[in-house]
Amino acid sequence: MDTYSFTKSQELFVRAAKVIPCGINGHFSPAMLVPPTSYPFYAERGRGARFTDVDGNELIDYTCAYGPMVLGYNNEVVDEAAARQREAGDTMGAPGPVMVELAEKMVDMLPFAAWALFAKNGGDVTSYALMVARAATGRKKIVAIQGGYHGVAAWMQGAGHHGVIDADVENIVRIPWNDVAAFVRVLAENPGQIAGFIATPYHHPTFADSELPDQGYWESIRELCDKHGVVLIVDDVRCGFRLSLRGSAEFFGFTPDLACYCKALANGYPISALVGSDALKGAAAKVFFTGSYWYQAVPMAAAVACLDELVRLDAPKRMQDFGRALTGGMQRLADKHGYELRVSGVPSMPYLRLTDDPSLMLHQRFCSECTRRGAYFTSHHNWFMSCAHTQEDLDRTLAIVDDAFAALEKSPEGQGGS
Ligand SMILES: Cc1ncc(COP(=O)(O)O)c(C=O)c1O
Structure with missing residues (x-):
């Protein structure tokens, strides 16, 4: 599976840092994204559950703008x-x-x-x-x-x-x-x-x-x-x-x-x-x-x-069902690759982490590998489901997760996967 690069995001951030304290302040700060080179910093446009960043990468968004997007971008x-x-x-x-x-x-x-x-x-x-x-x-x-x-x-x-x-x-x-x-x-x-x-x-x-x-x-x-x-x-x-x-x-x-x-x-x-x-x-x-x-x-x-x-749309049920299908599918894939993925909270706003990883290095690497393949996962914050996430988004996300786990096994942080 191809992985994204975020060079335009990084260039824009260098410009931003000259005129905006921190470049991007608050919860969108790259300081929250580990490693920052694996994440988009600027979104160009959004539609449904996806947004396209300034490098032209399309991401299935599980931040939902940290919650406000609930029906889909540009609903x-x-x-x-x-x-x-x-x-x-x-x-x-x-x-x-x-x-x-x-x-x-x-x-x-x-x-x-x-x-x-x-x-x-x-x-x-x-x-x-x-x-x-x-x-x-x-x-x-x-x-x-x-x-x-x-x-x-x-x-x-x-x-x-x-x-x-x-x-x-x-x-x-x-x-x-x-x-x-x-x-x-x-x-x-x-x-x-x-x-x-x-x-x-x-x-x-x-x-x-x-x-x-x-x-x-x-x-x-x-x-x-x-x-x-x-x-x-x-x-x-x-x-x-x-x-x-x-x-x-x-x-x-x-x-x-x-x-x-x-x-x-x-x-x-x-x-x-x-x-x-x-x-x-x-x-x-x-x-x-x-x-x-x-x-x-x-x-x-x-x-x-x-x-x-x-x-x-009976929105809460829809989001809870989607979240259950997503996290359940991810746990099965984690198991297949020899990891344990812990899910907490409610399915429409789950918090996930790989176990046996007190420093969070492994989990951060996993989330960044998924993001580089098009499923935007933050590693430190709960995720959000929306009514716009579709079966196609789910299937694509699980394919990304499978590939990301395979990449993780080969990384230094991933030792311990089967
Ligand atoms: C539980 C909770 N309360 C309050 C706030 C603050 O909301 P805002 O960032 O819109 O001021 C947030 C934001 O994330 C939140 O999650």
Whole structure:
């Protein structure tokens, strides 16, 4: 099987590094891709589950832009709805009526939701949620999970991160995932001080296996929040609409007070949403939080169309089925070549790693060999499935995986394969 080269990506990156700090900052940084020479840095165009990079390489994309792509790049239904709204107007002197339509739709879809507010990024609404919890309770402290990610605001980053001062994080108390006793302890040590508990529906850190909630975990957290007047915030930015169209809290059988949505909400159009219970509507109304582009009507129209499509396609089931077929097929191929591939998390957002590889060198090599053959696999982050991944994509991906395992056996990292 031919392997790709990424020379134009690399040339463009050299130009970029002169005028953009890091060349590409944040989660798209080549620093996240190991080895960076085996990955594309710039996408030229996308269609369905694939994008073509600046070198003309076509990649079946299992990053899905780290989540926003859920129906496929350039999805016609969503793009037509957006185009119609763009013709009518986008950022104007007042929000469009589509904002009301979208709020009504989210309130209808999500059983616990009595209202919705819109912003742009996931981090906007996780910060928004903290402010609502503090406004509602008059308390300062927030309990979050060690290794949990809720965006790049200073409160969310750890002490010692560049640009973060101790005061930014002194009211954030981190506890391990699935550790109810730790939450009980923190509540006892901080009586009447905890405003909110924020966590993702299940734990999906980077560079580590995902962990589902233990039996009864969310039930206990809910009970403790009720008992101590703590606002339960579920950060559904990443999982939202890939587990259930009624919210990931419902998937795991609990009811949050606030929930944050972003990635799969509008198939790549910039919008996020905070939704909440009736009891918190008054507090949400008091918090002043806004932005120049938060009332853009085009992403709202895209979100309405995207949600309708997700319902029509029974999207979570489709993505879970595809993820199961992909990871099951990959595990069989790993076995054939003498490796063990561990899969964790949920099938629509699986985290994979080759076992007996504590340094991750082998797994990184494997992912890069697949990417060089046209299946874009990151090695440190969960992957995302979309409704646009087809049987043809699956067959092609498994052929790539088979070939990549064969190449791996010949590499220094691959010793240990049969
Ligand atoms: C669980 C979770 N919360 C919040 C965020 C932040 O979203 P954004 O990058 O859109 O600000 C992310 C982004 O990856 C996320 O995965």
